[in-house]
Amino acid sequence: MRYYLIAGEASGDLHASNLMRELKEKDSSAEFCFLGGDLMLSQGGKLVKHYRDMAFMGFISVLKNWRKIANNFKACKETIHSFNPDVVILIDYPSFNLRIAKYVKKNLNIPVFYYISPKIWAWKEFRVKQIKRFVDKMFTILPFETEFYQKHDYAVQYVGNPTVDSISEYQQNALTQQEFCERNNLSHQPIIALLAGSRKQEIMSCLPTMIEGVRKFADYQVVISGAPGISTDFYNHFTKENSIPVVFDQTYDLVSNAQAAVVNSGTATLETALLSTPQVVVYQVAFGKMALLLKDIFLKVKFISLVNLIAQKEVVKELIGSLFTSSLIEKEINQILTNKTYRQSMLENYQLISNQLGDFGAAKNAAVEIIKALKK
Numbered sequence: 002m003r004y005y006l007i008a009g010e011a012s013g014d015l016h017a018s019n020l021m022r023e024l025k026e027k028d029s030s031a032e033f034c035f036l037g038g039d040l041m042l043s044q045g046g047k048l049v050k051h052y053r054d055m056a057f058m059g060f061i062s063v064l065k066n067w068r069k070i071a072n073n074f075k076a077c078k079e080t081i082h083s084f085n086p087d088v089v090i091l092i093d094y095p096s097f098n099l100r101i102a103k104y105v106k107k108n109l110n111i112p113v114f115y116y117i118s119p120k121i122w123a124w125k126e127f128r129v130k131q132i133k134r135f136v137d138k139m140f141t142i143l144p145f146e147t148e149f150y151q152k153h154d155y156a157v158q159y160v161g162n163p164t165v166d167s168i169s170e171y172q173q174n175a176l177t178q179q180e181f182c183e184r185n186n187l188s189h190q191p192i193i194a195l196l197a198g199s200r201k202q203e204i205m206s207c208l209p210t211m212i213e214g215v216r217k218f219a220d221y222q223v224v225i226s227g228a229p230g231i232s233t234d235f236y237n238h239f240t241k242e243n244s245i246p247v248v249f250d251q252t253y254d255l256v257s258n259a260q261a262a263v264v265n266s267g268t269a270t271l272e273t274a275l276l277s278t279p280q281v282v283v284y285q286v287a288f289g290k291m292a293l294l295l296k297d298i299f300l301k302v303k304f305i306s307l308v309n310l311i312a313q314k315e316v317v318k319e320l321i322g323s324l325f326t327s328s329l330i331e332k333e334i335n336q337i338l339t340n341k342t343y344r345q346s347m348l349e350n351y352q353l354i355s356n357q358l359g360d361f362g363a364a365k366n367a368a369v370e371i372i373k374a375l376k377k
Contacts, residue, residue, distance in 0.1 A: 002028055002375060005086035006035040007077065007101060009055040009094035011199045011229045012268050014038030016117055016163045016364070017092045021046075023368035034084040036077060038229075049080045053230050055097065070097075077101055081109065088112050088375055091136070095119035095128060102135035112137045112375070116367050118157070122149040123305070129153045138374055140367045143311065144357055158370060161363035164268060168275045169361045171253045178258040185248050190222040193334065194259035194278070195245075196252065196269045199228040201235065203265055206285040207325075208239045211263045214330025216243065218338070221260065226252045261337045263330055270317070271307040274351045279344050281333040282306040283320045311357055316350040 004024060008017040018040035025031045025044065033046025036055065042048050050073050074097070081089065081101075089105050091098040091113065102113045115136045121128045122145070132139065132155065139157040141147065142164075150157045182189055193215050197208040208225070215223050227236060227249035236247045248255055252269070256262055257276040264270050266284040273280045284305055304310050308317050318333045320326070336343050 002030065002087040002372075003032045003034070003084060004088060004090060005081055005084055006033065006037060006041065006090045006092065007094065007098055008035070008037040008041065008092040009052050009097055011038065011052065013092040013094055013117070014040045014052055015167070017041050017090075018044050019163060019166065019364035020090070020092075020116060020367055023364045024371070026365075027368055027372055034080055034086065036073070047080075047084075049076055055094075073097070074100065078104060081105065081111070086111060088114055088371065090371070091115045093117045093119055095121070095125075099128060099131045099135065103131065106135045114138045114140065114371060114374070116140045116160075116371075117142050117163075118146055118150075122146065129155065138370075140370060142363055143307070145310065145313070160366035160370065161360065162271075162358040163363040164271050164275060165355070165358050166361050166363050168253070168272065171257075175257060176254045181251070181254045181258045185224075185246065185251070187224065187246060188222050190220065192255070192259040193218060193221045193223050194255050194262040195223060195225045196256070196262060196264045196273070197225065197228075198265040198267065198269075199231075201231065203285075204228065204231065204235070204239075207265050207283060208236075210285070210325060210327050211283065211330065212239060212243055212245065213327035215263065215334060217331060218334065221338075222246075224248060224255055224259070226255050261334050263334065266305050266319070268307065271311075271354075274308045274317075274354055277348055277351055279317075279337040279347050280308075281318050281320060281330060281337070282308070283325045283330065284322070285325055286322045308351075308354060311354050312350055314350075316347060316354070 006017050008014050014037045017037055021033055021041060021044040035041050035046060036050045038052045055073055089111055091102060105111050105113050113136050118139055118141050140160045141157045142162045144159060147157055147159050195211045197204045197211060223245050225245055225247040227247045240247060256273050256278050259278050262273050262278050262280040264273050264280045264282055266282050270282050304319060305321060306317060306319055309315055320329050
């Protein structure tokens with residue numbers, strides 16, 4: 002069968018590539034055409050657009066890049082026509098993907114499946130109407146999404162969480178702290194990891210405050226996780242003065258060997274939890290104090306981190322908007338490093354979250370269900 006996939010970010014590239022691998026395993030005639038990244042390309046097929054040319058955040062960025070975005074839509078529509086797939090599979094990335102879903106359902110007789118739901122349970126809940134109209138099947142990766150969609154009279158299928166798969170695979174060949182430090186010419190001091198996000202805008206808004214928040218922990222070495230597609234020169238703007246090392250393509254090794262982590266909200270918060278590293282979650286928004294006051298109006302959920310959302314309680318501290326300050330980061334990291342009871346409670350809650358997510362096999366389960374649905 003012929004599969005057309007769309008992933009607009011680094012995380013989507015990872016999850017889509019795993020899905021492609023499993024589809025090939027179960028469908029020897031599988032052919033792929035996609036918008037995505039290098040990991041998807043490694044599975045074979047035609048790359049239409051790289052996610053580096055698609056990941057635009059915020060109104061200003063979208064406005065500045067409107068011509069490129071329009072060209073992306075055009076290229077996507079044209080290649081769906083020419084490739085003539087048996088199914089279009091969307092991976093998160095709702096602003097783009099839901100427009101494509103609408104186009105496909107209104108103009109082509111091709112089923113549309115979604116693997117990894119947009120976070121409409123957090124905000125823009127109105128998008129559920131588009132999903133119900135234009136998406137034939139939704140395969141979810143978070144346990145609480147089943148109940149959310151049920152509330153809207155839309156049946157979804159939980160297939161497990163791909164982060165569980167990624168962590169399970171990594172742990173088979175994990176490096177010790179000594180091996181990790183020697184590989185990257187680091188000292189043997191305990192590590193505080195900084196994960197500032199995958200986009201330049203996120204890194205620019207988060208990293209300086211993160212660095213300031215951990216600079217007083219003289220007995221620890223601070224190490225930054227470099228994002229895919231971001232150059233060392235870009236990080237040098239923030240690290241040169243502080244001589245903080247940046248490691249690329251080693252996020253799991255960095256986090257698993259860290260004593261604490263400061264993590265920009267996203268999938269990385271769940272990864273950090275499954276790697277059993279205590280963390281503080283941060284999220285920078287414009288107009289911090291006002292945003293914090295309006296949070297309850299615009300956000301449909303109590304928390305922003307996947308860790309707390311899955312647990313349905315505060316397991317990790319969230320520093321959002323005006324709370325995202327260097328002094329509060331410092332205070333929370335100090336708690337994590339010195340308060341044994343506090344640290345142990347966080348680790349025990351991590352285990353409960355892991356139990357909720359279930360066993361290894363999200364991509365495999367999704368591939369089985371996709372092929373089953375297409376054969377029907």
